[in-house]
Amino acid sequence: MEELNALFHGFSIAMTPFNLTLMFVGIILGVIIGVLPGLGGANGIAILLPLTFTMSPTSAIIMLSCIYWGALFGGAITSILFNIPGEPWSVATTFDGYPMAQQGRAGEAMTGAFTSSFVGALVAVLMFTFIAPLVASFALQFGPPEFFSVYLLTFCSFVGTGKGNPFKIVAAMMLGFAMAAVGIDIITGQLRLTFGFTELLSGFHFLVAVIGLFGIGEILLSMEEGLSFSGHTAKINPKIVLETWKKLPRYWATSIRSCIIGCWMGIIPGGATPASFMSYGVARRMSRNGDKFGTGQLEGVVAPETAAHAAGTSALLPMLTLGIPGSPTAAVLLGGLMIWGLQPGPLLFVEQKDFVWGLIASMYLGNIAGLIVVLTCVPLFAAILRVPFSIIAPVIVVICAIGAFTVKNNMLDVWMMIVFGVVGYVFKKLDYPLAPMVLALVLGDAAESSFRQSMLISQGDLTVFFSNWLVGSLTGLALLALFWPLISALLARLRSPGAGGAT
């Protein structure tokens, strides 16, 4: 029950008027970010990060995490009304959400989406409250080999859970590591990969990469489609909300399954996007109305939204407890922690109790605030989407430029942002995944130093990563994930002759 005491202490920190105001500001900003094309959770928070440097870390993380919840809510609005997923994790929401809007049931779809998002987040936060301290105290015993094997598992999971070409996933990831290595080597003090350019001394900052890859890249992609959007109108009134709430308990089984998928996919670095697809797929297979999915089933909105929000929330668990983010947005928050002078990792739970429990308490309050804001302000947010893209596009470029400049007060970063934008556009079109690249850029230095320390301990012997059951099983899992595409292809080939004979 130690956790409950700590949690109540957290509530007392989060409930100050200042922090509550920040919470609402964060949610509203987050929904706007989630609704606008070209701004998403990751780059939205990256741009707003410099504004929080003057706040206390607890207030800052409360506001930024609320932006994150808001962005998760906001993605659903565009999916349902405009058939345009504002965020990648709301793609699966369009499958049934947009048909519902076409039938004039947009209000019902959105109430369902918001409520199930809320349920998913709540379950994930509950899990978070009780599991995070355990994970953190467990991780206190980790040495460099253990940490490196966790990093290895993080990155190999991208290969195992990713749908695309595994070689492209590894190539993108390794490019991230290479970018992280640019600059001064912190251990020997030597210059690496700078080729005589003094501008490269401090290396590539991942916030600039995030703003370029996700912000400018997304704008370029949206421009391909032309300048006009068209969508349905939404009316939400208390009657629709209550009627939808009466229907929702029917889908309890789908909800529970989606929560489990979401929590699991959030902790292992798969993130919200695959979680939402997986949950939609499972719901379609298990539901009695499975064959009607895609024609406007409320259940088809509930499943992906619950999972996306649960995954988005639980992605913060490895970020806080191990210092290893499960998604690009969590990576940006991690970057924020370091800038505020906090060292993410298991010690955070020992040394920064106010910060950790304030954040956890704000997750409960922020999601309640989020639900209230989105249910009451939908028409307002939908109106933002009606602003033509020829106004939105240049304004977002300006916002991104300001964000890139404020990272280090460096003009070169604004140029880098444009370059990263083009890279992001080309990579997205060619299916090179951006998330592992950003995570590698963020974690590159930490992963390298844990690897080098492990090598120092073992004098260059790689078997140190199998030296005890803990590190051995982590490394083993990592290798399994890395070779999973190969293994599953082999299994499919072994199975297919038999299956072919049976049918």
Place this chain on the structure above:
Amino acid sequence: MAHDHESAQAGIRTVLVELAVAAIIFALGALVAYDSYRLGSGWASDGPQSGYFPFYIGLFICICSTVVLAQGLLRRNTDQQVFVTVSQVKQVLVILLPSTVYVLGVQLIGIYVSSALFIALFMRIAGKYSWIRSVAVGAGVSVSAFVMFEIWFKIPLPKGPLERLLGY
């Protein structure tokens, strides 16, 4: 290269972009491996040298891009998928070129004036809005950014002659 004009839809074929990108990635990987080798990718008396870790990173980049390159070469003649059509390229350039000019403007005359000009001109030319609305939105965004960053949060952004004239 003659056959890529044969495809029905005018545009750049995905396979060609795929090959070019894989080749660039290979070159980057080789560069990383080379520079790490130069720094020393082995062991010194005090442990792993600076190039120890990045050398293998570079090597992995080269291996993966070689595979992607080979996969691309194998379906070079069969895959007719179009990467971008000519009209899509035009659409993308409509925002990319002004954005690049805008960044140059930020460097030369400061962020506030160039932002106002960029937004107003983009709305006027690409969005066909009236001059009044275009200028109003451009100036509005710039002034609110100025108030927010210079006055409220005290975060200095690049400034030019106009701001200096106003005493900032």
